[in-house]
Amino acid sequence: MIDLFYISTNSMWSGSEELWSRSAKTFIDAGYSVCVATVYDHEKLDELKVKRLNFLNRFVPKPFLKRGIERFLPIKFETKDSLKDLLLEAKPQLVIISQGNIYESIDVINLCKYLNFPYITLTQLVSDLFIWVGKNEHVFTFREVYRNAKKNFFVSHSNLKLNNFILGCDLLNAEVVYNPCKLLNDELPAFSKISGFYTIGLVGRIECWHKGYDLLVQVLSEDKWKKRPIQFNMYGDGPHTEFIKTYISKWELKNLVLKGHSNHIGEVWSENQILLMPSRFEGQALALIEAMWCQRAAIVTDVGGASELIEEGVSGFIADAPTIASIDAALERAWEKRDEWQQMGIKAAASLREKHPADAVEYFNQQLLKLL
Structure with missing residues (x-):
């Protein structure tokens, strides 16, 4: 038996x-x-x-x-x-x-x-x-x-x-x-600081219908995001990698960088200051849990359990829905508070340890x- x-x-x-x-x-x-x-x-x-x-x-x-x-x-x-x-x-x-x-x-x-x-x-x-x-x-x-x-x-x-x-x-x-x-016993990655330059990490399978990356590329096609000193680093692979590459080239999204798959989550967050998840649906994403554990705030869509962990304006930013307009608005709110990302990340980590x-x-x- x-x-x-x-x-x-x-x-x-x-x-x-x-x-x-x-x-x-x-x-x-x-x-x-x-x-x-x-x-x-x-x-x-x-x-x-x-x-x-x-x-x-x-x-x-x-x-x-x-x-x-x-x-x-x-x-x-x-x-x-x-x-x-x-x-x-x-x-x-x-x-x-x-x-x-x-x-x-x-x-x-x-x-x-x-x-x-x-x-x-x-x-x-x-x-x-x-x-x-x-x-x-x-x-x-x-x-x-x-x-x-x-x-x-x-x-x-x-x-x-x-x-x-x-x-x-x-x-x-x-x-x-x-x-x-997976990072319970790992050393927390240092918060990356490059004067006047900001980095946003996206971690997950490159699968647009789930992760909403098709919505993101449309947001980033706007001139305001192209002109700002900000880089979006996308980690992972999946069936829609070529789709993303197409629009990086077609729309000249020079600040969207495909980093490939990484097994070293600590290194990912040593390179990025905040998480972005424009998902259409989620359960409770490990990428969000890991980012918060590493003292990173998050920009998320209000799907699954994201809003159970993230508090708007305190530990991150919540897009009302997985739409181009809502994601753009949440990113804009995050940009306005970009110099507070580190402190918000500390609050995110404390909140996670309290709720999880x-x-x-x-x-x-x-x-x-x-x-x-």
Whole structure:
């Protein structure tokens, strides 16, 4: 019998995988028997195998549009029987289903319900876009599987509230947990000061429909942003890198610099004075948590849990909506207070430490232990 069976239905390794994978590693290190199943391969999973992982089975979803509306639809598993066999062999005390959105794991959740294995859900993202993905006949199924869970965990109060709205009911078995910060033991990066010059960092997958970078390039095309002594440093890679490059060239956005992917978050924030996240939707972004931990204020859109961490004019600036006008207005407010960014960053770090548990993984694990 396996103690904990972790299943991730996310399509790739990303920040949303940090919480469940660190949770699994901690339990493995503590001597618990753990099994993991994912739809992707990644070196982080190899680290789990080294750490006494009992066995690993990966299941693969049927092909669908990787970057479009179908990403939100429930996954139909080609190897569902293999996953069923693996669960029956493992006989887990608790199944932890980590999902990128509230719909993608329905097949897996239903399988656990059918096999009568206790399960919890961990949802990293809820967006009002999801309201229009489900069909009438799905509503009762969604309600049933979430109500049947031992617990449903969400990474922000905003996401939990929106989920209840989408389902048309209040889940009494739902709680908020927190995404981890990878920098707990790292030295805080010094605040970069270049007289009369300002740097803004953007950290995340270069994926416009999610991160809103298409909105940003339109904002930066205005002459006022081209003329100001400011540089926007974009870290990461993704399917829309060439799109961004096109408009850097076409609109001569010389102050927007693609830095590529970086695994050294401390170095990123040693080069930048404030974070910018023009996202269309978020759960609770690790990039925001890490920036605040490093004493950096943030300019964010009012999506997901951003406004739960950022206070307008105190620890950052909040765009009312992911629109060109709102992002431009928030950037303008930030520019007017550019000489206060360092002090605002200190306040951001203090606020994060007050609102966020010192060890988010330990907090999550304690909730799981209550269910074993």
